[in-house]
Amino acid sequence: MCCRSGSIGIKDKNLRNLAGKPILYWLARELKKTNLFDKIVLSTDSKKIAKLGSQLGFHIPGLRPKYLSTGQSNVFDTHKFVFKKMDLNDDNSIVCIVNNNPFIKSEMIKKTYKKFIQFNKKFIVHLAHEIDSDQIFYRQCKNKKGILKYLFKNELIKSKINRNQIEKIYINLGEIRWAKIKYLSSFKKYKDNLAEKGNKFILIDRKRYIDLNTIEDFNNTKNLFRP
Numbered sequence: 001m002c003c004r005s006g007s008i009g010i011k012d013k014n015l016r017n018l019a020g021k022p023i024l025y026w027l028a029r030e031l032k033k034t035n036l037f038d039k040i041v042l043s044t045d046s047k048k049i050a051k052l053g054s055q056l057g058f059h060i061p062g063l064r065p066k067y068l069s070t071g072q073s074n075v076f077d078t079h080k081f082v083f084k085k086m087d088l089n090d091d092n093s094i095v096c097i098v099n100n101n102p103f104i105k106s107e108m109i110k111k112t113y114k115k116f117i118q119f120n121k122k123f124i125v126h127l128a129h130e131i132d133s134d135q136i137f138y139r140q141c142k143n144k145k146g147i148l149k150y151l152f153k154n155e156l157i158k159s160k161i162n163r164n165q166i167e168k169i170y171i172n173l174g175e176i177r178w179a180k181i182k183y184l185s186s187f188k189k190y191k192d193n194l195a196e197k198g199n200k201f202i203l204i205d206r207k208r209y210i211d212l213n214t215i216e217d218f219n220n221t222k223n224l225f226r227p
Contacts, residue, residue: 003049005044018221083185090180101211108176125200125201131171
């Protein structure tokens, strides 16, 4: 798990309290409940986050360099840095990348792991949820001088008018990522693999899950989250 100090959308997100505990506590609890991992690794550039993570049972492989901890940093470069530092490769380790989200439950982690092993680690495995037909991709536009221009014109022209005629559409969540280390070490290889093969997935209820990107997300989380 990667938790840097300079969270932009929610200031100090990784140190905030939720239901009387640091957000990091809830994910640490769920990761331990899986009984899957020999080691749970936390990569951070923050001494405060490292101290908290250590108290919660995370392995801290030293502080992350600052060049890997900016808003423009590629998190896959951080993965590669940690893998190299810990001598992890596809011959000696199976790795899952998780985001610090209190809605991640142990059953989600176990089910995605089972799917990863079931298909002999040949597919990347994510969480996913169905999206509302009102948000279907061919309705997306760009603002061109005050006019909304459609990005997918051909698909829009071929689209159906009734909701029940629209094929179900899904979106992947990057909150849990089971994949080979060679893909987790390179965003290009990761994307290329998804584009070529697609991915396996576990469906979740989007109404019971919030991706924490903004302070509004965090405030909604306080109302929805149940320990």
